[in-house]
Amino acid sequence: MTITPLMPVYPRSPVRPVRGEGVYLYGEQGEKYLDFASGIAVNALGHAHPVLTKAIQDQAATLMHVSNLYGSPQGEALAQRLVDATFADTVFFTNSGAEAVECAIKTARRYHYAKGNPEKYSLITFSNAFHGRTLGAISATDQPKMRDGFEPLLPGFTVVEFNDLEAARGAIDAHCAGFLVEPIQGEGGVRMASEEFLHGLRTLADEHDLMLVLDEVQCGMARTGKLFAYEHYGVEPDIMSIAKGIGGGFPLGACLATEKAAAGMTFGTHGSTYGGNPLAMAAGQAVLDVVNNDAFLAQVGRMGERLRAALEQMIPNHDHLFESVRGLGLMIGIKMKSDSRAFVAHLRDHGVLTVAAAENVMRILPPLIIEEEHIAEFVEKLSSAARAYQAPDTSD
Numbered sequence: 001m002t003i004t005p006l007m008p009v010y011p012r013s014p015v016r017p018v019r020g021e022g023v024y025l026y027g028e029q030g031e032k033y034l035d036f037a038s039g040i041a042v043n044a045l046g047h048a049h050p051v052l053t054k055a056i057q058d059q060a061a062t063l064m065h066v067s068n069l070y071g072s073p074q075g076e077a078l079a080q081r082l083v084d085a086t087f088a089d090t091v092f093f094t095n096s097g098a099e100a101v102e103c104a105i106k107t108a109r110r111y112h113y114a115k116g117n118p119e120k121y122s123l124i125t126f127s128n129a130f131h132g133r134t135l136g137a138i139s140a141t142d143q144p145k146m147r148d149g150f151e152p153l154l155p156g157f158t159v160v161e162f163n164d165l166e167a168a169r170g171a172i173d174a175h176c177a178g179f180l181v182e183p184i185q186g187e188g189g190v191r192m193a194s195e196e197f198l199h200g201l202r203t204l205a206d207e208h209d210l211m212l213v214l215d216e217v218q219c220g221m222a223r224t225g226k227l228f229a230y231e232h233y234g235v236e237p238d239i240m241s242i243a244k245g246i247g248g249g250f251p252l253g254a255c256l257a258t259e260k261a262a263a264g265m266t267f268g269t270h271g272s273t274y275g276g277n278p279l280a281m282a283a284g285q286a287v288l289d290v291v292n293n294d295a296f297l298a299q300v301g302r303m304g305e306r307l308r309a310a311l312e313q314m315i316p317n318h319d320h321l322f323e324s325v326r327g328l329g330l331m332i333g334i335k336m337k338s339d340s341r342a343f344v345a346h347l348r349d350h351g352v353l354t355v356a357a358a359e360n361v362m363r364i365l366p367p368l369i370i371e372e373e374h375i376a377e378f379v380e381k382l383s384s385a386a387r388a389y390q391a392p393d394t395s396d
Contacts, residue, residue: 013348014348015027015031015033015348015353016028017033020035020043020046020047020048021046021047022046022047022048022367022369023035023046023367023369023370023374024047025353031351032351033348033351033352033353034351034352034374034377034378034381035353035367036353036354036365036366036378037353037354037355037363037365038365038366038367039244039249040186040244040355040363040365041218041245042244042245042247042248042249043245043249044222044223044244044245044291044367044368045249045287045290045367045368045369046367046369047249047367049248049290049369051286051289051290052249052250052283052286052287052290054286055282055283055285056250056282056286058282059278059279059282059283060279062278063278063279064277064279065274065277065279066277066278067273068271068272068273068275068276072276072278072281074278074281074282075093075276075281077285078091078093078281078284078285078288079091081285081288082254082256082288085227085288085292086227086228086256087230087236087237087240087256087258088240088257088258089257089258089259090256090257090258090259090262090265091254091255091257092254092257092265092270092272092275093252093253093254093272093275093276093280093281094243094252094253094254094255094272094275095251095252095253095272095275095280096132096243096251096253097215097217097218097243097244098131098132098133098134098137098253099132099134099243099253099272099275100217100241100242100243100253100254100255101131101134101136101137101140101180101215101217102134102136102137103241103270104215104239104240104241105123105136105140105213106265106269106270107211107213107239107255107262107264107265108177108178108180108211108213108238108261109156109264110269111177111211111260111261111262111263111264112177112264113264114263114264114266115264119174119175120174120175120176120177121156121175121177122155122156122158122173122175122176122177123157123176123177123179123180123213124158124159124160124168124171124172124176124179124180125140125160125179125180126159126160126161126162126163126168126180126181126182127142127160127161127162128141128142128143128162128185128191128358128359129141129142129143129159129162129180129182129185130143130182130185130187130188131180131182131217132217133146135150135153135154136154138150138153139153139155139156139157140157140159140180141159142159143358156175158171158176162185162188162191162193163191163193163197164197165196165197165200165201165204168200168201168204169200169204172208172210176208176210177210177211178205178210178211178212178238178239179201179204179205179210179211179212179213180213181193181201181215182214182215182216182218182219183198183216183219183230184218184219184224184229184328184331186218186219186331187218187357188357188359189333189357189358189359190326190327190333190357190361190363191326191359193233195233195234198230198233199233199234199235201235202235202236205238211238211239211261212235212237212238212239213237213238213239213240213241214230214239214240215240216228216229216230216241216242217241217242217253218244219328219331220240220242220244220246221244221245221246221287222291222296222297222300222368223245223300223329223330223331223365223368224300224304224328224329224330224331225297225298225304225328225329225330226329227291227292227297228240228242229328238258238260238261239255239256239257239258239262240255240256240257241253241254241255241256242255242256245287245291245368246287247280247283247284248283248286248287249283250280250284251280252280252283252284291368300329300330300368303330303368303370303372304328304329304330304332306372306375307330307366307370307375307378308325308327310375310379311325311332311334311364311379311382312325314382314383317383317386318383318386318387320337321336321337321338321343321386321389321391322336322337322386323336323337326361327364330364330365330366330368331363331365332363332365333357333361333362333364334361334362334364335359335360335361336361336362337360338360338391338392339360339391340356340360340361341356342392343385343391344356346385346388346389347381347382347385349385350381350384350385350388352378352381352382352385364378366378
């Protein structure tokens, strides 16, 4: 037998964390890493945050899981807080971002079905998007690395160029149910939607009675210095999927919707065995307790500005490697002139964890609790790694 006990779908790096504390991870042999990946934007409060760990410990000793067949005071309380803090009127809790996206797709389709228009089922999506790994989510993207070998994919998605409003307008037809878009593409290269583009999608949705569905799984939950990225644009969606940072490391996602958008989501139309369990709700409450206030969000914004400024000052010293900085808040991308994945692997040898993305972009997604000293440490180690780096020779 040659297959590994863990199905070999990840090319796992030699980094093998066994413990975390604050912004650091520690390996099996005591290796120390500055974690500027945060589990791909999941560990919003870093590792072993006292508020989060206590909430999980207390709830685990009280009640972890029952069933959504029963009333959920824990779910009702967290849902109300999200409703109060956002555009939404109602929330469905999931266990992951992909599940939240699936719920959002179903909600958009069901809206039109409930209005007597079952032919309106197709969503316009955008190039280089990442919405998850379920069959529905990969059907909504044009990335071959996620689609190849899984055909036939689900019908009902039309992919057009990101940030091309005219292409989106031209794709609207009799079957169109709405738009599914990330305000800031994460895996797609930390590409930001333009204000004109997002405002234009909102206008088109209003004109044609379509659903504007935002995927804020990666860019949401305070990552950009606002609780959600759509707040930077002054545009409100009809439906939004969130996850990652909302649980701070505990598996949790949610689909948020207006009352209008959720009109078709009635008894029996959707469900989840684990979604909204009391343990997940305790984690979500703890994260909100920390991040959902003006002081914390302002600090994220400040640290994002400091990090970006430090990177922009450093880049000219290594202009053979780095091209530019992009992103918002603590969702930063460095556009590289060679393979970002190779450099991310090299950076691990210098005790720093980051994440590669499309377009040769290196994602920098630190815990939202970082201080200036962590930024200084990161930039120093990044610069040292750059000096020691030799890009792989890709010539024939």
